[in-house]
Amino acid sequence: MxxxxxxxxxxAFVMVVAALRVVTTKNxxxxxxxxxxxxxGVAAQFILTGAEFVGVTQILVYIGAVVVLFLFGIxxxxxxxxxxxxxDNEKRWLAGLVALVLFAVMSFALVDAFEDxxxxxxxxxxxxLTSEVSDAIFKDYLIPFEAASFLLLAALIGAIVVARxx
Amino acid sequence: MWLNQFxxxxxxxxxxxxxGVLARRNGVMxxxxxxxxxxxxxxxxxxxxxxxxxxxxxxxALFVIAVAAAEVGVGxxxxxxxxxxxTSIDLDAADLLKG
Amino acid sequence: xxxxxYAGGIGLTVVLVTLLKVLVTFVLLLVATMFxxxxxxxxxxxxxxxxxxxxxxxxxxLQTLADGTxxxxxxxLLPDRADRIVFRLAPVLAVVPAFLAFAIVPIGGNFAxxxxxxxxGRETFLQLADPPVGVLFxxxxxxxxxxGVMLAGWSSGSKYxxxxxxxxxxxxxxxxxxxxxxxxxxxxxxxxLSTHQIVAEQAGAGFGGIIPNWNLVVTGVVPAxxxxxxxxxxxxxxxxxxxxxxxxxxxxxxxxxxxxxxALFFLAEFxxxxxxxxxxxxxxxxxxxxxxxxxxPVRTWFFPIFWFLLKLVVFLFVFVWFRGTLPRLRYDQxxxxxxxxxxxxxxxxxxxxxxxxxxxxxxWNLVVTFGAITVVVVVAVTLLNLSLRAAQRQxxxxxEVNA
Numbered sequence: 158m159x160x161x162x163x164x165x166x167x168x169a170f171v172m173v174v175a176a177l178r179v180v181t182t183k184n185x186x187x188x189x190x191x192x193x194x195x196x197x198g199v200a201a202q203f204i205l206t207g208a209e210f211v212g213v214t215q216i217l218v219y220i221g222a223v224v225v226l227f228l229f230g231i232x233x234x235x236x237x238x239x240x241x242x243x244x245d246n247e248k249r250w251l252a253g254l255v256a257l258v259l260f261a262v263m264s265f266a267l268v269d270a271f272e273d274x275x276x277x278x279x280x281x282x283x284x285x286l287t288s289e290v291s292d293a294i295f296k297d298y299l300i301p302f303e304a305a306s307f308l309l310l311a312a313l314i315g316a317i318v319v320a321r322x323x
Numbered sequence: 324m325w326l327n328q329f330x331x332x333x334x335x336x337x338x339x340x341x342x343g344v345l346a347r348r349n350g351v352m353x354x355x356x357x358x359x360x361x362x363x364x365x366x367x368x369x370x371x372x373x374x375x376x377x378x379x380x381x382x383x384a385l386f387v388i389a390v391a392a393a394e395v396g397v398g399x400x401x402x403x404x405x406x407x408x409x410t411s412i413d414l415d416a417a418d419l420l421k422g
Numbered sequence: 423x424x425x426x427x428y429a430g431g432i433g434l435t436v437v438l439v440t441l442l443k444v445l446v447t448f449v450l451l452l453v454a455t456m457f458x459x460x461x462x463x464x465x466x467x468x469x470x471x472x473x474x475x476x477x478x479x480x481x482x483x484l485q486t487l488a489d490g491t492x493x494x495x496x497x498x499l500l501p502d503r504a505d506r507i508v509f510r511l512a513p514v515l516a517v518v519p520a521f522l523a524f525a526i527v528p529i530g531g532n533f534a535x536x537x538x539x540x541x542x543g544r545e546t547f548l549q550l551a552d553p554p555v556g557v558l559f560x561x562x563x564x565x566x567x568x569x570g571v572m573l574a575g576w577s578s579g580s581k582y583x584x585x586x587x588x589x590x591x592x593x594x595x596x597x598x599x600x601x602x603x604x605x606x607x608x609x610x611x612x613x614x615l616s617t618h619q620i621v622a623e624q625a626g627a628g629f630g631g632i633i634p635n636w637n638l639v640v641t642g643v644v645p646a647x648x649x650x651x652x653x654x655x656x657x658x659x660x661x662x663x664x665x666x667x668x669x670x671x672x673x674x675x676x677x678x679x680x681x682x683x684x685a686l687f688f689l690a691e692f693x694x695x696x697x698x699x700x701x702x703x704x705x706x707x708x709x710x711x712x713x714x715x716x717x718x719p720v721r722t723w724f725f726p727i728f729w730f731l732l733k734l735v736v737f738l739f740v741f742v743w744f745r746g747t748l749p750r751l752r753y754d755q756x757x758x759x760x761x762x763x764x765x766x767x768x769x770x771x772x773x774x775x776x777x778x779x780x781x782x783x784x785x786w787n788l789v790v791t792f793g794a795i796t797v798v799v800v801v802a803v804t805l806l807n808l809s810l811r812a813a814q815r816q817x818x819x820x821x822e823v824n825a
Contacts (some may be wrong), residue, residue, distance in 0.1 A: 161324055169332050171374070176336055176359055180343035185351060186576060187507070192355050192568075195336070199362045202383075205726060206373040211381045211388075215365075218388050221565020223358065223395045226391050226669040230399045233353060234406045234590055246415055252345030267330045276324045276374050286380040287554060287615070291377045294373040305389045310403065310593060312393030316400040 161205060168205075172198035189227050196220050206276065290291020324348040329370035344378045350402040353396065353401035425618075426538060427546035439541055447550045449789070451524050452733075455692045462692075462742045469746040489684055498681040503579030513679070513686035516570025520693040523563040525550040526617045526699045530727040533625035533711050537618060539722050547618055548710075548726075556617040557609060560701060561602055564656055568594045570690065571665065571675050572659070578678035586674035590658060590665040596760040597655040597662075603768035604652065606647040608637050608705050621709035632755035638706040638767040644771045646706040648764055653698045654744060655760065656811050662756060671715060699737035733777070738800050766806055770799065 175194035182188050196219040203212035294302050336359055343356025354365045372380015406412050460475065460483055467474025467777055475482030500506065514609055530548035531537040538545045553559050559655070575587015609615060612623040624636050633639055638646045655662040666674030677686045703709055712729035714721045774795060781791040 162328075163781060165324065165328060169328070170334070173335055173339070176339045179355055179359060180339055180346065180352075185349065186505070188352055190573075192358060195359065196362065199366060202332070203369050204364060206324075206329070206369055208369045208381050208384070209386045209553065209555050210558075211369060211554045213562055214385060214388060216562040217558060218392055219359065219362075219408070220360070221568070221598070222595065223392060225565075225572070225591060226395055226399060227351060227355065229588070229591055230403060230578075232576060232584065234351075234403065234412060236400055242512055242663075246348045249342075249346035252342050255345060256338040256342035259341060260334060263334040263338070264331050267327055267367075271327050274326050274327075274374070276326050276370065283358045284383060285372065285376070289378040290385075293382045297379075298382055298386075301386060305386055309389060309393050312396045314377060316396040318398040319397065320403050321735055323605070 165205060168198050168201050172202075184230055186228065189224055189231065192227075193220055196224065199280070209284075210287040210290055267279050326370060326374050328395065329366055333363040333366040333370070336360075336366070348413050348415045350405060350414050351399070354398045356397075357394070358365060361387055361394075367404070425547045425552050427544055435542060435544060439544060439546060442541075442633070443550050443617055447525060447529075448521065450529070451521060451693060454696045455689060456486045457483075458692050458696055459688075460739055461738060462673060462691070464664045464747070465739065465742045466746045480689070489558075493685040494682050497683040498683065501579055501678045504678065505577040505579065507687055508573050508577035508661050509678075510683070512570050512574035513683045513690070514570075515573065515708055516567065516690035517622065517693065519563040519566045519570075520690045520697060523560050524693075524697045524700060525558055526553065526556045527697070527704050528552075528618055528621050528709050529700075529730050530710050530723065530724045532726050533622050533709070534714070536623055537625075537751075547571075548616065548684075552616055552618045555615050557605055557615050557705075558621070561605070564601070565598065565696065567690075568801055574687070574796070575675035578675075583675050583677045586665050590675060593658070593662065593664065593756060593760075594656055596757065597764070599653040600648055600760060600764035600768050601656060603765065603772055604648040605705070607645040607772050609695065610772065610779070611637060611641050613648045617709075619706055621704060624708035625711045634708060634711070634795075636706060636708040636711075641706075641775065642771070645768065646702070647707065648768045648771075650702060650740070652760075652764060653702065655756070657694050657698055657741075659691075659695065659741060659752065660745040661750050663750060664756060695741055696734075696738070699741065701732050702737050703730065703733040709733075762810060770802065774799075 172195050175191045175198070178191040179195060181190050182191065196215065200212040200215040202218075203215060221323070340356045340359030340363065343359060344353055347356060348352050365387050368380045368384045368387065370380070372378065372384075402412050405417055409417065427439060430436075437798035439487040449790070464474045464482070475485035478488040500509065524575060527545060527548065528537070528549040531539050537547060539548050540546075571590040571594075572587045575583045575585075575590070578584070608620065612620045612720070614620060615625070624634075624640075626635050658665045666676070679687060710730040712725065714725040716725070777791070777795055779787065780786075
C-alpha cells in the first residue's frame with residue numbers, strides 16, 4: 158500500500174506539472190506533447206486502481222488516436238517551429254482567478270465529504286475484472302452502448318461533411 | 324490509498340483545464356484543455372468505481388472516452404473549417420455573428 | 423491465471439529471475455534485429471543476383487555491427503531550424519515501444535503441459551510479462567510508435583521530412599483499424615486478451631488430429647492475411663514504404679538525421695519487424711507449440727524455443743520476400759486498399775465468426791444459418807460497391823466542374 162501511494166505521488170506530480178505546461182506553453186506542438194504526458198499519467202493512475210482495461214483503452218484511444226489527430230490538424234494548418242504569438246487572450250489573470258476559486262471550493266467540498274475514507278474500505282481492495290466490466294456494458298448498459306456507437310457514427314459523418322471542401 | 328487523493332487530483336486537473344479553456348484563444352489549444360477536463364472526470368469515475376466495488380465506474384469512463392473521441396473529431400473539423408475560411412484559428416476573432 | 427512466478431509473493435529469487443528475463447529478452451531482440459538486417463540484405467541480394475555483404479565476419483554476419491560502429495563515430499548533426507528537444511526525443515520514442523511490445527511474446531514453454539518452465543526451482547512463463555490485456559498492450563505500443571516518425575518529421579524543420587511524417591501518420595492510423603479488427607477475430611475465438619492464454623488455446627491437436635489447432639485455421643485464414651498486410655503497412659515496409667519513398671521525398675522523415683540517431687530509427691524499424699513477426703506467430707501459428715519429445719529439459723526448453731524461432735524465421739523471410747518482389751503502391755492505392763478493402767473485409771469476417779459462434783451456441787440449423795449469412799454478405803458487398811461507385815462518380819463530376 159505504501160509503494161502504491163509513493164507511485165501515486167510521483168505520477169500525480171508529473172501530471173500536474175505537465176497539465177500546467179499544456180495551458181501555459183506558447184508552442185502548440187509542445188502543448189500536445191505535454192498533453193500526452195498527462196494522458197499517460199491518467200492511464201497509470203487507472204492501472205494503479207486496478208482498472209487495467211480502461212488504462213490500456215486510454216492509451217489506445219487518447220494517445221494513439223486523439224493526440225495524433227491533434228498533431229495532424231496542427232501540421233495541416235500551421236506546422237511552424239517555435240513560439241506562436243498571442244495564443245492567450247488578455248484576461249488570463251481573470252481565468253486564473255476563476256480556476257483558483259473553483260479549486261478551493263471543490264477541494265473544500267471533497268475533503269468535507271469524504272475526509273479520510275480509503276478506497277479499500279468498502280470494496281475490500283479487490284479490483285474489478287475486465288470480464289465484469291464487459292458484463293456490465295453488454296447487460297445493464299447495452300442501450301447506452303448502442304447510443305455511444307451511434308454517436309461515433311454521427312461524429313464520423315459529421316466530421317467528413319464539415320471538413321469537406323465545397 | 325485514500326479516495327480523496329484521486330478526487331483532488333481530478334479537481335486540480337479540472338481547474339487547470341478550465342483555466343486553459345478561458346485563457347487560450349487558439350482553437351486547438353482550447354480543445355486540448357477540454358481533454359484535460361474530460362480526463363479529470365474519468366479519474367473520478369474510476370476512483371469512485373473502485374471505492375464502491377462496482378465495475379460501473381469503469382463502464383462510464385469508457386463511455387466518456389468514446390464521447391471524447393467523437394468530440395475531438397468534430398471539434399477539429401470545425402477548427403479546420405474556421406482556419407480555411409479565415410486563415411486563423413483565433414477563437415476571439417471568430418465573432419462574425421456579433422451585432 | 424497469470425505467471426505462477428508471482429503467485430507466492432515477491433522475494434529475492436523472484437526479482438532476480440525477472441531481471442534475468444528482462445536481460446534475456448533484450449539481448450534476444452537485439453541479436454534477432456542484427457541477424458534480421460544481415461538476413462534481409464543477403465536474401466534481397468540473392469533475389470537480385472548479387473552477393474551482398476560478405477566481408478565482415480563469416481558470410482558477412484558482422485556487417486550490421488560494423489555499420490553500427492561506423493554510424494556511432496560519425497558526426498551528430500543538429501539542423502539549425504530544428505526543435506532541439508523534440509528532435510532528440512523522436513528516435514527514443516521510436517525504439518522504446520518497439521522493445522516493449524516484444525515483452526508480451528511467449529518465446530518458449532511446452533503448452534501441452536501448462537506452458538511453464540522451471541528456472542532456479544521456480545515455475546514461470548518463458549515471457550517477460552503476461553498482462554491480462556496483453557493484445558491491447560501491443561496495439562497501444564504500436565500506437566505510440568507513430569510518435570517517433572511523426573515528431574521526427576515535424577521537428578526537423580524541413581519540408582520533405584514533414585511530408586514524410588504526415589504521410590506516415592495517415593498510413594499507420596488507417597491500417598491500425600484493420601489490424602485491430604483482424605485481432606478482434608482472434609480475441610473472439612480464443613475468448614481472452616492475454617497472449618499466454620491465446621497460445622494455450624492453440625495447443626493440442628485440432629481438426630482430424632492432423633491439422634494443428636492454430637488460430638490460422640480456427641479463424642479461417644482471412645484474419646491472418648489481413649493482419650500480415652496491415653502489419654506490413656504498420657511497419658512502413660515495402661510495398662508500403664511511402665514514408666521514405668526516395669524518389670519523392672529524398673529520404674522521408676529521417677532525412678535530417680545522422681549518426682547514432684539515424685541508427686536508432688534503423689534499429690527501431692527492424693526491431694518492429696521482428697516483433698511483428700513474433701506476434702503473427704503468437705496469434706495465428708500457436709507460438710512455441712509443435713511436436714515435442716525426449717527427456718525433461720529438452721522437451722520443455724529446446725523444442726518449444728526451436729519451433730518458435732523456426733516460425734519466426736519463416737515470417738521474417740516473408741517480409742523480406744515482400745520487399746524483394748513487390749513494387750511500391752501509389753498513395754491513393756494505399757488508402758483504397760486500407761479503407762475500402764481491408765477494413766470492410768476484417769469487419770465482415772469478424773461478424774461472420776460471431777454469427778457462426780452464436781448459431782453453434784443456440785443450436786440453430788447450420789444450413790439455414792449459412793444461407794442467411796450468404797444473403798447478408800451478398801447484400802452488404804453490393805451496397806458497399808454501389809456506394810463506392812456513387813462516390814467515385816461524384817468525385818469525377820466535381821473534378822469536371824473544377825477543371
